[in-house]
Amino acid sequence: MKEKTHVDDIDRSIYDFRFEDKDAYKVSEGLTEDIVLKISEEKNDPEWMRDFRLKSLKLYNEIQVPDWGPSIDGLDMDNIVTYVRPNTERMHTDWEDVPDDIKDTFERLGIPQAERKSLAGVGAQYDSELVYHNVKDEVAKSGVVYTDIESALRGEYADMIKEKFMKIVPPTDHKFAALHGAVWSGGSFVYVPKGVHLDIPLQSYFRLNAKGAGQFEHTLIIVDEGAYLHFIEGCSAPKYNVANLHAGCVELYVGKNATLRYSTIENWSKNMYNLNTKRAVVEEGGKIEWVSGSFGSHVSYLYPMSVLNGKGARSEFTGVTFAGEGQDLDTGTKVVHNAENTSSYVNTRSISKSGGINTFRSSVVIGPNAHGSKSAVSCESLMVDNESRSDTIPSMDVRCADADVGHEAKIGRISDETVFYLMSRGLSEADARALIVRGFADNVSKELPLEYAVEMNNLISLEMKGSIG
Amino acid sequence: MKINRLPAPTWNRLKVNATEVNAVRPNKAAGYEEKLPEGVDKIHGRGIGPLSDVTIKTGLGEEFDKFIEDAGFKPEGYVVSDEEKIETPLYQTFDVKGNDASVALFDYSLSDNAELTVIQIVKDEDNESGVFFVQNKYRLSKGAKLTIVQIQTLSESKEFYNDIGGYVSDDASFNLIQIVLGAKNNYYGANACLAGKNSALNLAVAYSLKNDELLDMNYVADHNGKNSESDIKANGVMQGRANKLFRGTIDFHKGCAGSKGAELEDVLLIDDTIVNKTVPLILCDEEDVEGAHGATIGRPDESFLFYMGSRGIPREEAYELLKRAKIDAVANLIEDEKTKTYIAECLDRA
Numbered sequence: 001m002k003e004k005t006h007v008d009d010i011d012r013s014i015y016d017f018r019f020e021d022k023d024a025y026k027v028s029e030g031l032t033e034d035i036v037l038k039i040s041e042e043k044n045d046p047e048w049m050r051d052f053r054l055k056s057l058k059l060y061n062e063i064q065v066p067d068w069g070p071s072i073d074g075l076d077m078d079n080i081v082t083y084v085r086p087n088t089e090r091m092h093t094d095w096e097d098v099p100d101d102i103k104d105t106f107e108r109l110g111i112p113q114a115e116r117k118s119l120a121g122v123g124a125q126y127d128s129e130l131v132y133h134n135v136k137d138e139v140a141k142s143g144v145v146y147t148d149i150e151s152a153l154r155g156e157y158a159d160m161i162k163e164k165f166m167k168i169v170p171p172t173d174h175k176f177a178a179l180h181g182a183v184w185s186g187g188s189f190v191y192v193p194k195g196v197h198l199d200i201p202l203q204s205y206f207r208l209n210a211k212g213a214g215q216f217e218h219t220l221i222i223v224d225e226g227a228y229l230h231f232i233e234g235c236s237a238p239k240y241n242v243a244n245l246h247a248g249c250v251e252l253y254v255g256k257n258a259t260l261r262y263s264t265i266e267n268w269s270k271n272m273y274n275l276n277t278k279r280a281v282v283e284e285g286g287k288i289e290w291v292s293g294s295f296g297s298h299v300s301y302l303y304p305m306s307v308l309n310g311k312g313a314r315s316e317f318t319g320v321t322f323a324g325e326g327q328d329l330d331t332g333t334k335v336v337h338n339a340e341n342t343s344s345y346v347n348t349r350s351i352s353k354s355g356g357i358n359t360f361r362s363s364v365v366i367g368p369n370a371h372g373s374k375s376a377v378s379c380e381s382l383m384v385d386n387e388s389r390s391d392t393i394p395s396m397d398v399r400c401a402d403a404d405v406g407h408e409a410k411i412g413r414i415s416d417e418t419v420f421y422l423m424s425r426g427l428s429e430a431d432a433r434a435l436i437v438r439g440f441a442d443n444v445s446k447e448l449p450l451e452y453a454v455e456m457n458n459l460i461s462l463e464m465k466g467s468i469g
Numbered sequence: 470m471k472i473n474r475l476p477a478p479t480w481n482r483l484k485v486n487a488t489e490v491n492a493v494r495p496n497k498a499a500g501y502e503e504k505l506p507e508g509v510d511k512i513h514g515r516g517i518g519p520l521s522d523v524t525i526k527t528g529l530g531e532e533f534d535k536f537i538e539d540a541g542f543k544p545e546g547y548v549v550s551d552e553e554k555i556e557t558p559l560y561q562t563f564d565v566k567g568n569d570a571s572v573a574l575f576d577y578s579l580s581d582n583a584e585l586t587v588i589q590i591v592k593d594e595d596n597e598s599g600v601f602f603v604q605n606k607y608r609l610s611k612g613a614k615l616t617i618v619q620i621q622t623l624s625e626s627k628e629f630y631n632d633i634g635g636y637v638s639d640d641a642s643f644n645l646i647q648i649v650l651g652a653k654n655n656y657y658g659a660n661a662c663l664a665g666k667n668s669a670l671n672l673a674v675a676y677s678l679k680n681d682e683l684l685d686m687n688y689v690a691d692h693n694g695k696n697s698e699s700d701i702k703a704n705g706v707m708q709g710r711a712n713k714l715f716r717g718t719i720d721f722h723k724g725c726a727g728s729k730g731a732e733l734e735d736v737l738l739i740d741d742t743i744v745n746k747t748v749p750l751i752l753c754d755e756e757d758v759e760g761a762h763g764a765t766i767g768r769p770d771e772s773f774l775f776y777m778g779s780r781g782i783p784r785e786e787a788y789e790l791l792k793r794a795k796i797d798a799v800a801n802l803i804e805d806e807k808t809k810t811y812i813a814e815c816l817d818r819a
Binding site for chain 2: 067068359361363368371381383384385386388389390391392393394395396397398399400401402403404405406407408409410411412413
C-alpha cells in the first residue's frame, strides 16, 4: 500500500520555553484612552508623541478590520495587554547586568554567541522593552548610531525622530498601523552616516514572553548617502493557549546610492497574530534588499513594501514562507516605482503542509513617471499534501508605456520524476524529498550569512518517510 | 451594482476587487440576424436539455445575473442532440442601433458528444450612446464541444456588457475566442465550471484599445473534475488613455487531482497615458495539480524596433505590425474563414 509522504512541522522546541512574568509591570487588558495615556506616561513621551498616540487611537477606532485577508476573529483587543515592562528598570549595555531569566532566554536563543561571532551590534527586546543594546566600539567610532528608539526620541536625534517617525507608514495606513501608533513601545534606531560601509550586520531580536500580550516595537533605520548596512531581525515567542499579537512597524530610509539589506527570520509561536508593517523609501541609485523567512505565527499579514522614489532606485525581495498545521500565512510584498529607470525583483517560495494555508499577495505599481523601469516577479508554491492550501494573488498596475513588467507564478507538488531520479543516484526517498524541499527554500538561505542560513535550515526540520505518491 | 468580482479579494486600495457600474435597465430585446444550421433546435425560453437543473455561475457575477433576470427578458435556447456534430457555424449578427439598452440572452445545451460553433458579431453603424447586454449560458454533456467566437466592433459611444457562464461535463470542452475592437466601456466576464473528468476550457481574448476606451474583464476557470485543463490567453494593445483591467483566475478545488491550468497575458503599451491593470490568480486547494501564470507588459524590445528600422520600416509602422500580429494570433484560432476575413477587414479600416 502506498503511504503518503510526510513532512514534519518545524521543530519549535528551542523556542517554546517561557518564564513566569510575575515581577513584570503590565497595563490592563484592552485598549482605552487611559491605557494609551498610561503607556505614554511610562515612556516619558514628549508632548507631541502623547498627542500622536491619542490621534492614532482615534484612527484605530474608526478604521475597519481588513475584509480581504485571513480571519482575525480570534483576536480580541479587549483581551490583549498592550504594554508589559519586564522586571528590569532600564536597558543594559553589559550582558552581565541583564536579569537572569531574560539573559537565560536570549542565551538559549544564541543571541550573545552570535554577537561575539558575527555581529557589529545587538539589540534585544523582551516583551515591550529593550533590555540590552550594545554596539562594537569600532562601529560606534565610525559614527554609526544603534540605540533604542526611546533614548533617541529624547536625545540628540530627537528632531530626526520627530521628522521621520511614522511618516512612511502613517497611522492612517490601516487599522493595525493606527494601533501601533497608539501603543508602540521599544524598538531600535539606526543611523549609518554618509559613505560608511558596515561589513558585518547589526541584529535586533524580539522575544514576547508574556501570555496574552502584544508587542509593538518600532524600528527606524536611516542609511545615508553611499552607506551600506545589513540589519537582521529575529523574533520568537513561547506558545500559549490564548492569542498574542505582534503589530510592529519598520520604517527604512535608504539614501542616494546607499544599500540596506533587511533580513528577517520570523518564528513566532502558533498562537500569534502577526500584523506587522514594513516599508522602505529608496532615493536615487539606492537599493533595498529584503530577505524574509516566515515560519511562525497563527495568522500573518506581512508585505514589506518598497517605494522607489529616486532615479535608478532598486528593490529586491527574496522570501520563503512555511505554513503548517493551524497556520494561515498571508505574505508577499509591494513595490511602487515612482521614478525613471527603477527596478524591482521579487522571488518567493511557499510551502504548505498539514492543513497550513499560504497566500502569496503582491502589488507592483509602475507610476506615470517611471520611464524605463523594470519589474520581475516570480513566485512558486509547493503543496506537500492534500489537506493544505496555497493561493497566489498578484496585482500589477502599469501607467507608463516605457516599462517592462514580467510576472510568473507556479503551483505544484514534489515531482515524482525528480524523486525517482535522485533515488536512482542512491538517495533514500526521504532524503530525496528533503533535498528537494530544502532546495526549494534555498533562495532565502543563500542570501543569509552562513550562521543564519544554518539556523534557517535547522528550522525546516524535514523528516520524510513513505513512498512516492 | 458590483460586477466582475475577484474570486479572492485583495487590497481594496488597488480597486480591482470588483467594478461598480450604474447600468441602465434593459428596455428592449436586441434584434439580430441569424443563420441557424441544420441539426440545431431553437426553443424560446430557458431550462433546456439534460443538464437544465445545473445552476450556472457567470463571469460578470450574481448581481448582474439577477439584474438581467429582473429585466424580464427570456433567453433563446439552442439544443444539439447526442452525437450531432454541426459543421456549419451558427451565425448571429447584432447591429446595435440608437440609444436603447438592448439585451440578448442565449442558452446552449449540447448533449453527449455533440459539437457546435457559435459566431457572434456585435457592431453598429451609428454613434448613438446605446447599451448592449449579451449573456451566453451553456451546459455541455459528456464529450460535447462548444466554441463561441465573439467579435465586437462597436463605436466609441457604446457600452457593452458581455457575460458568459457554463458547465462542462466529462471529456467535454468549451472554447471561447473574443476579439475586442471597439466600444467606450466594455465589461467582459466568463466562468467555466470544469465539473467533469478531462473537461477543458480554452479561452483566448485579443483587444485593441484606444482613446478613452475601457475594458474590464473577469475570467474564471473553476476546476472540479479530475484531469481538467484550462488555458487562458490574453493579447492586447493599449494606446491613448485606454484603461484595462484583466482578472484571470485558475481555481483548483479539492478533488480535481491531475488538473492543469495556465494563464498568459501579453500587453503592448504604446502611450504613457494608459492604465493597465493585471490580476492573475491561482487558487489551490488540491495537491496534485499544476498551475502557471505568465505576463509580459510593456513596450516592444528595442532590438526588434532597430531591426525593423534597419529594414526601412519606421517605428510607427513597426508598432502597427505588432498590433496586428497580437490580434491575428488570436484571430487565427478561428476556423471559419469568412469570420477571419471579416476581422481582417475591420482591422484594415481601423
